[in-house]
Structures are given as structure tokens and as C-alpha cells.
Amino acid sequence: MSFATWRWLVMKTRDSRSFFFTFATFCGVIPGIIGYGVMQVTNSTNPELEARLRKSARPDTVMMGKVNQERLAEYLGELKQKQDTNDRYVAALRGETLTRKPYQRIQPVPKPDDTVTTTTKAQ
Template identity: 70%
Template sequence: MSILWEKSETWRWLVRRTRDSKPFFLTFATLCGIVPGVIGFCVMQATNSRSEQLEAHLRRNARPESLKMGQVNRERLAEFLGELQRKEDTNDRYVAALRGETLTRNPYVRIQPIPKQSDAQADNNEPKK
């Protein structure tokens, strides 16, 4: 800042005006906030790609994995929102995750441990030297 103060007459003028005049300070501060906001808004509107035609084209050309992941995510979200709506206790989901377990879709058996690999399976999976 001292370099600006020493070298720039414009900077010194701006500092003096904002120090001496409260209306000038408020106008300057408002312009510094509003002008970039308006410019950003205009850029976002100009580059907005949400059109029905583009979305339909992207959905038509989607890979099967993407479609499956979208379906799985919708199902998970629906299940989670249903649990919240029914005011179910969902803490067991987080407890199970900390233990390295996963929840099943069976409502009567909520937690299912991850099966451990036996020594024979582990030996078969190791690369041969």
C-alpha cells in the first residue's frame, strides 16, 4: 500500500476524498460492490446453458453408467427423504459407516457387515512373483 501511496496521485486523491466525504465514501463503496455484481450477473446470463433442447440432447447421448448412477442417486435420495419424513432414527447409518458396515435395503435388518475375505481367497488374489 505504501508503494501506491508514494507513486500514485490518483490513489492519494481517492483516499483523501473517501476520508473527507462520507457521501463519496458510500458512493464509492456501493459502486465497488454493485458494479462487479451486475457484470457477474450479466456474464452468467449470457453464458447460461440451461435450455430444454440442450438438456434433451445430453440425456439422449448419455452413457448407460451415467443413467444408472442418476437412477441410484434418485433412489438413495428418495429413501433418505422418506426416512426424514417418517422421522426415523438415521444415526445407525453413520454408526455402521464408522464400523465399515453397509446398510441393507431390508427394513428388518438394517445393518449388514462387509464379508471378510478368507485366507484362501486372499492368497488367490495376490499377484504371483
């Protein structure tokens, strides 16, 4: 888009309210409708296809699916029981994953040690 075209577009949208709403509709609603249509066309809810894909899945994919399903169920159960889940967030920020068993109580994540270690070079 050239500079002159851009200036014309800015002036038209500033001066004409109807042009502004037409342009906004063109830029927002039309791509949304096109995207929705593409998603509907490419989304297959064919049960036979889904069963075939699940049957041909690799073992590690199936295992990860089960693990993720168990973790999600565990997390949703904690939320339903209104348990404190802040330690999960802290662990996630540190790159860790906390898993809990119903009979096991996770202690709060310890704070980092505030002591500073210094090293000296031997001369």
C-alpha cells in the same frame, strides 16, 4: 495497487461516508449484476438441447444420476418422517456411505475399539 493508492482509498472511505457507500456498491453490487447477467446468458433452458445431452450421456453417468436421485429421495423421505439421520453424518466423516432400504433398520455406527495394541520387537 500501490501503497499510496491504498492509503488514499483507506483515508477517503474513512473520511467520507458517501465515498464509502459508493466504493462498497462498486465492489459488491456491480460484480453481482455482471455475474447475474453472465449466468443468464450462458444458462440454456432449451428442451431440445437438454434432451440431446441426456440421450448422448455415457451409461456410467446415467447410472450415477439414478443412484444419486434414489439416495436423495431416500434421505428426503427420512427427513419427512423425522427419522434420526445422525449415523449418516458419522459414516460420512469416516468416508463411508450408508444406504437404507425401507424394510431394513441400520444399527448405530459402533464406537471404535478403545483397546490399545502394543507390539514388541523380538530381540
